[in-house]
Amino acid sequence: MEGNTWIQPDSTSKPISSKKLYETSWVYRYPHSIIDRERKIEMSEYSPPLEDMKFALKQVVDVDSLSEFPDFSEVGLEALDSLLDEASRFFNEVISPTNRTGDLEGSSLNDDGTVSTPTGFQEAYSQYVDAGWGAISFDPEYGGGGFPWLVGIAVTEMLTAANMALSLNPMLTQGSIHALTAHGDEDQKLVWLPKLITGEWAGTMNLTEPQAGSDVGALTTKAELQDDGSYKIMGQKIYITWGEHDLTENIIHLVLARTPDAPPGTKGISLFIVPKFIVNEDGTLGEENDIKCLSIEHKLGIHASPTCVLQFGDNGGATGYIVGEENSGMRYMFTMMNQARLAVGLEGLAVADRAYQQALDYALERMQGRRADTPKGESVAIIDHPDVRRMLMTMKAYIEAMRCLIYLNAKAIDIAHHHPNPEERQRGNELTDLLTPLSKSWCTDLGNELTSLGIQIHGGMGFVEETGAAQHYRDIRIAGIYEGTNGIQAIDLIGRKLAMRKGNVIRELLSEINETANELNEANLKQIGTPLEDAVKSMQEATEWLIEKGGASSDDGLAGATPYLRMFGTTVGGWLLAKSAVQAKKLIDAGDESDFLNAKIETAKFFSEQLLPQVSGLLPSAISGAHSLYAITPEKLRR
Numbered sequence: 001m002e003g004n005t006w007i008q009p010d011s012t013s014k015p016i017s018s019k020k021l022y023e024t025s026w027v028y029r030y031p032h033s034i035i036d037r038e039r040k041i042e043m044s045e046y047s048p049p050l051e052d053m054k055f056a057l058k059q060v061v062d063v064d065s066l067s068e069f070p071d072f073s074e075v076g077l078e079a080l081d082s083l084l085d086e087a088s089r090f091f092n093e094v095i096s097p098t099n100r101t102g103d104l105e106g107s108s109l110n111d112d113g114t115v116s117t118p119t120g121f122q123e124a125y126s127q128y129v130d131a132g133w134g135a136i137s138f139d140p141e142y143g144g145g146g147f148p149w150l151v152g153i154a155v156t157e158m159l160t161a162a163n164m165a166l167s168l169n170p171m172l173t174q175g176s177i178h179a180l181t182a183h184g185d186e187d188q189k190l191v192w193l194p195k196l197i198t199g200e201w202a203g204t205m206n207l208t209e210p211q212a213g214s215d216v217g218a219l220t221t222k223a224e225l226q227d228d229g230s231y232k233i234m235g236q237k238i239y240i241t242w243g244e245h246d247l248t249e250n251i252i253h254l255v256l257a258r259t260p261d262a263p264p265g266t267k268g269i270s271l272f273i274v275p276k277f278i279v280n281e282d283g284t285l286g287e288e289n290d291i292k293c294l295s296i297e298h299k300l301g302i303h304a305s306p307t308c309v310l311q312f313g314d315n316g317g318a319t320g321y322i323v324g325e326e327n328s329g330m331r332y333m334f335t336m337m338n339q340a341r342l343a344v345g346l347e348g349l350a351v352a353d354r355a356y357q358q359a360l361d362y363a364l365e366r367m368q369g370r371r372a373d374t375p376k377g378e379s380v381a382i383i384d385h386p387d388v389r390r391m392l393m394t395m396k397a398y399i400e401a402m403r404c405l406i407y408l409n410a411k412a413i414d415i416a417h418h419h420p421n422p423e424e425r426q427r428g429n430e431l432t433d434l435l436t437p438l439s440k441s442w443c444t445d446l447g448n449e450l451t452s453l454g455i456q457i458h459g460g461m462g463f464v465e466e467t468g469a470a471q472h473y474r475d476i477r478i479a480g481i482y483e484g485t486n487g488i489q490a491i492d493l494i495g496r497k498l499a500m501r502k503g504n505v506i507r508e509l510l511s512e513i514n515e516t517a518n519e520l521n522e523a524n525l526k527q528i529g530t531p532l533e534d535a536v537k538s539m540q541e542a543t544e545w546l547i548e549k550g551g552a553s554s555d556d557g558l559a560g561a562t563p564y565l566r567m568f569g570t571t572v573g574g575w576l577l578a579k580s581a582v583q584a585k586k587l588i589d590a591g592d593e594s595d596f597l598n599a600k601i602e603t604a605k606f607f608s609e610q611l612l613p614q615v616s617g618l619l620p621s622a623i624s625g626a627h628s629l630y631a632i633t634p635e636k637l638r639r
Contacts (some may be wrong), residue, residue, distance in 0.1 A: 004466070046096040046354050048158045050087040051596055054081065054106055054401060057154060060576060060585040061407045066148045071418040073144045083136075090131060093513055095162035098124050102165050102304025106244065108294045115244040115306045119465070125247045128256075129199040133159070134170045138177060142193040148418075153346060153410040154522045157403075160343075160350035164367040164475050165304035167350075169202055169242045171343045175336040176203025176254050183324040183332045191279060192252055202248040205336060206237040206255040206274075206310065212489060215624060216256065216266035216330065221312065223257040229267050233257055233274050234315025236294075236309065239482070243308030244293035250285060251276040254336065255312065255320060256329050271329035272320035274312065290318040301474030305491070307392060333406045338436055340483050342409055345439030347479045348447030349402040355454035356395040357578060362458050362467075363388055378435060383456070390610075391453045397607040401573030402443045405634065408576065409435040430505045434497050435572075437489040442481035442569025451476050490561035493568070495552030503547045510536050510543070513575040523585055528578050531608040535571045535615035542567060542622040559626035574612040577604040 057063040057080070067077045128134065137152030138144025160167040177196050179187060184401045195201040212218035221235025233255055237243075244251070253274040262268030266359035275305060278286040292314050297307040312318040313512030324332055363383040374380055382388045412435060451473040455462030462469040480486045514536050520529030542564055549557040581604035583599040 010148070013503045015290075023050055028082075043297075045092065046162050046357065047092055048084075048374040049353065050084060050088050050160070052403065053157070053579070054084065055583075055600070056400070056403050056407050057150070059587075060404045060580055061150065061398055063148070063150055063407075063411070066150065066208070066411070066414055066418075069414075070420060071146070071420045072148055072414075075148075077151075080151065083151070084154060087133065087158055090127075090133070091158040091162040091280070094124050094127050095159060095166065098166060098304075099163040099469060100275070100471070101470075102163060103301075104303075104473075105297065106303035107292065107306040109306075113244070113293045115246065115293060117245055117306075118304050121304065122247060123408055124163075125166065125169070125199075126436075128159075128170075132198070134173065134199040135197045138197045139181065139193075143197045144191060148411075148414045150407060150410040150414055150456050153342070153406060156343065157346055157353075157406070160347055161354045162303070163301040164347055164351055167347075168302065168305045169201060169245070169247060171201065171340065172241055173201075173203040174203055174343070175205055175340045176252055177256060178274075178339045179332055179336040180323065181189045181326075182335045183271070184273075185324075188273065188321065188323065191283075192273065195250070196252060200248060201250040201252055202242060203252045203254065204243050205333070205340070206240055206243075206253050207333065208239045209236060210238055213363060214485065216269070217371055219256060219258070219269065221255065221257040223259050223270060223322075224470070224609070225259070226318065231257075231259075231272060231320045231322060232270055232313065233320040234313030234317050236311050238309050240308045240310050241305060241482075243306065243310045244296075245306055250279070253291070253310070254323070254333070256333060257320070259326055266330040268324050268327055271323040271332045272316050274320040278319060290315050300477055300479060301471065325458060335482060338432075339413075340405070341436050341440040342408050342490075344479050344483045345402075345409075345436075345441075345443040346406050347476060348443035348445070349399060351472050351476040351479075352395065352402070352450040352454075353399050355451040356392070356399055358467075358469055359395065359454040359457040360392060362461075362469075363392060366459075368459075386598070388457060391457050393603075393606050394611070395450050395453055397577065397603050397611060398446050398573070400603055401577050401607060402446060404576035404580065405435065405572055406443065409439045430500055431509075433500065433541070434493075434505055434509065435499065437493040437565065438569045438572060440483065441480070441486040441489040441565055442573070444476070445566070447476040447479055448473075451592065454588055486565075487562060490565040491552050491558060493565050494546050494557055495562045498543070498546060498551045503543065506539075506543055509572075510539055513571065516575055519582060523582060525578075525581055525585065527602075527605050528581055528608045529614045532571075532574055535567075535574060535612050538616040538619045539567055539571050542619055545623040548580060555626035555630075559629050560622040560624070563621035566617045567618045567622060570612060571613050574604075574607055574615075577607045580604055 063080065064077065066072050101120055102118045107115050107117050109115055133155055135143060135154060136145035136147045137149050140146040159170065167570050173196055177193060185517055196203055207216050209219045209221065220235065221237065223231040223233050225231055235257060237255065246594045255272045256269050257272055257275045258268055259270055262270070274291065276288055276291060280286045290313055292311045294309040294311050299307060313460065324639050365380045366382045366383050369379055369385060371380055371384060383392070409432065412428050412431040416425055416432050416513055419425045419428060455469050455473055458467055458469045461467050514533065517529040517532040517536065520526065520532065545599055546560060546564060551557050552561065584600035
């Protein structure tokens with residue numbers, strides 16, 4: 001930083017002024033804002049970063065290649081730009097304004113057990129359904145748009161950033177659609193899928209019980225077979241997201257329960273469809289089912305999302321219909337959960353991006369402090385201070401890396417389900433399995449850290465609720481907890497995922513990352529390539545150590561799980577930004593030079609120089625074993 005200029009990491013680069021930084025794509029420019037008239041505090045409205053989203057889709061993960069798949073050859077991927085432009089307009093104008101209202105009002109439980117959502121939610125959700133945004137990536141046979149899941153993820157990013165609390169409703173519905181598509185019979189698909197896909201009906205996931213949190217095998221909800229082939233469901237479920245609400249005319253609960261002779265543990269769990277209203281043979285809604293919302297939780301964040309305690313069977317039992325085979329429910333539910341975990345990782349990206357937008361707006365307008373060249377009595381915008389620049393660049397670099405990771409994970413799902421070559425589908429499955437814990441955990445951990453940085457950039461005003469900065473921090477905190485805590489994701493990574501093909505799935509990915517590092521060095525981008533090579537070496541050492549220790553089968557392996565996941569996520573993030581830089585340089589060399597493309601290269605340099613060294617720094621934590629964790633007895637942990 002010299003005067004009022006920002007020196008790019010490359011010492012040969014020209015300085016760029018703060019004004020130019022704002023007006024170009026070095027950092028996103030977000031002009032939309034609303035004013036709190038009481039406090040005269042500016043709060044940023046969400047504006048999707050379309051240029052960056054399109055670059056990640058086209059240049060980094062190659063969305064166009066999916067048009068070669070027979071399933072996607074006629075969906076109209078050539079019109080993707082127009083689709084994203086319209087989605088951007090919709091989520092900016094219709095959904096984003098409900099975010100603040102939802103936080104302030106929250107959803108409320110009425111005396112009759114119904115739940116009322118905040119002002120404007122019904123109208124906004126109705127427009128969402130009418131526009132068909134929730135249906136675009138589902139099977140056209142049941143009313144979906146047939147687009148790749150990758151395209152749906154990009155649209156969902158906009159929805160989630162616009163209003164995370166509201167986005168949880170479609171997220172759970174999408175999970176229900178995946179589970180029923182994969183495991184329901186044809187009659188069930190015809191009855192339930194069309195209205196779930198349109199969003200006219202909502203879906204939920206019912207696993208957790210008071211005594212059974214992460215240990216799902218301890219659940220006790222009962223399911224008794226009836227003469228007509230249906231079941232009576234009796235039990236209580238807690239933490240049911242959008243378990244009761246007024247946005248849709250019916251709510252389709254997917255419930256895990258035990259039949260009378262089921263074996264203990266997860267092997268004795270079956271999956272049931274339990275609707276709020278029974279559906280008649282002609283498709284109309286009949287009587288209300290025996291389901292009651294006992295309470296909704298008072299939470300740190302996502303206030304507009306009603307988190308319910310549901311009682312099934314207060315008056316003889318709720319009517320349910322078994323999905324697939326008895327005692328296979330846990331396997332079926334994982335179909336729903338794996339998709340949900342990617343969507344939760346997306347929350348980390350989306351909310352962090354919204355926090356970044358607001359922090360950037362504030363940093364550009366907040367006048368505070370002087371620089372060496374500032375006349376006495378005058379102050380500068382805080383974006384001119386190096387530490388604020390560091391925080392903004394950290395947010396920007398991580399957000400772009402997270403976006404690439406989430407999109408790559410979504411493309412892997414498309415390959416796994418739709419590639420015409422079985423061997424490629426298998427590779428897609430392996431990559432999906434490997435990336436999902438990274439997407440879920442790394443991105444939500446960063447969501448917590450980056451929204452905290454957003455508050456820090458605001459200074460004391462970030463701690464004041466009127467600015468809205470604290471809402472992002474509060475909302476995203478849950479994401480590292482639900483859909484399998486981040487610690488469980490780390491155990492899954494070093495247990496199941498590290499073991500895939502005896503460790504060769506991870507080894508092959510690390511080899512591919514090294515190839516990109518070599519390409520960078522050859523392209524005169526050693527500032528990016530060399531740190532990436534160092535990260536890969538540390539990852540290889542940690543990987544072989546964990547394999548030798550048996551992954552999750554030993555305390556030593558388990559002790560290294562969380563730092564290993566952080567190492568892996570950071571390495572993959574650095575790799576994807578490196579690929580961004582390679583693509584940007586190719587476009588520049590072809591004559592398409594722009595501030596946006598130059599910013600891609602500089603952001604990758606920042607990540608490599610400032611953030612990627614964490615990988616080597618975490619290596620001792622990943623391979624030191626468990627001795628220091630157990631050196632002090634539980635009794636001595638009390639001070």
